[in-house]
Amino acid sequence: MAAMSGLSSLCLLLLVSGVAPAQAAEMEIELVPTTTTTECANPVSVEAACRGASETHAGVAYEHCVESLGADPRSKEAGNMQGLAMVATKMAIDHAASTEAKIDDLAELEESPHARARFNHCLEQYGGAADLLRDALDNLKTQIYGKAMEQLSAALGASESCEDAWKGEESVPVAAHDREYGRMAHIAFGFTHAAA
Numbered sequence: 001m002a003a004m005s006g007l008s009s010l011c012l013l014l015l016v017s018g019v020a021p022a023q024a025a026e027m028e029i030e031l032v033p034t035t036t037t038t039e040c041a042n043p044v045s046v047e048a049a050c051r052g053a054s055e056t057h058a059g060v061a062y063e064h065c066v067e068s069l070g071a072d073p074r075s076k077e078a079g080n081m082q083g084l085a086m087v088a089t090k091m092a093i094d095h096a097a098s099t100e101a102k103i104d105d106l107a108e109l110e111e112s113p114h115a116r117a118r119f120n121h122c123l124e125q126y127g128g129a130a131d132l133l134r135d136a137l138d139n140l141k142t143q144i145y146g147k148a149m150e151q152l153s154a155a156l157g158a159s160e161s162c163e164d165a166w167k168g169e170e171s172v173p174v175a176a177h178d179r180e181y182g183r184m185a186h187i188a189f190g191f192t193h194a195a196a
Contacts, residue, residue: 046075049084053190059156060190064183085191086140089152092184093133096158099177100126103162106173122162122174126181129158133185136192145196152189156182 050065069075069084072091078084100123107119136151159178166172 043079044081044084046070046084049081049191049194050187052194053187056193057186057190059182059186061183065187068184068187081191081195082140082143085148085188085195086137088184088188088191089133089137089140089148092155092181092188093130093137095177095181095184096126096130096133096155099174099181100130102177103174118165119173121165125158125161129155129181129185133188136188140192140195145192148192149189149196152185152192156185156189158182159185 046069047066050060050062050069053060054062054065068091069087072087074087074090075084078087103119103122103126107116107123110116110119132151132155136148136155139145139148139151159182162174163172163178172178
């Protein structure tokens with residue numbers, strides 16, 4: 001039997017999970033233990049997941065959600081809402097880390113102690129958010145959705161807190177990074193809520 005990839009092979013494995021090992025060998029199918037049998041019953045596309053999240057969470061913009069997740073190859077292998085929630089959380093972690101690196105670079109160039117303090121505040125916020133997101137990802141993997149949602153909710157505040165530190169200034173040096181991080185964190189929260 002030709003090798004299959006992605007959701008098709010997952011569903012095939014779930015459908016034949018009751019096959020005896022001798023029969024599986026004849027069919028050239030590898031039996032793999034599964035944790036649930038609902039993965040094939042609840043496949044979801046990026047578009048459907050984004051539509052649902054945008055309808056239930058004001059922080060999720062449908063077009064941005066589809067574009068962001070559609071551009072990430074990990075989303076094609078996710079298969080279900082839990083998988084998409086994990087991909088979105090990983091993307092939020094990536095954005096938090098890149099924003100933290102950008103802030104660190106800007107802080108090193110800054111001579112003003114006041115501006116440097118603002119950058120340090122943002123570094124603390126994003127460092128804490130990245131930790132919360134990693135913890136949320138661990139909880140998503142084990143399907144502890146309530147705790148994951150608490151952690152994602154707490155991580156949402158990093159971008160707003162960073163922007164608040166720059167109130168009264170003409171511009172926020174990392175505004176685009178803040179905005180993108182916030183959007184991805186909202187998508188991760190919306191998907192996790194739907195998976196719960």
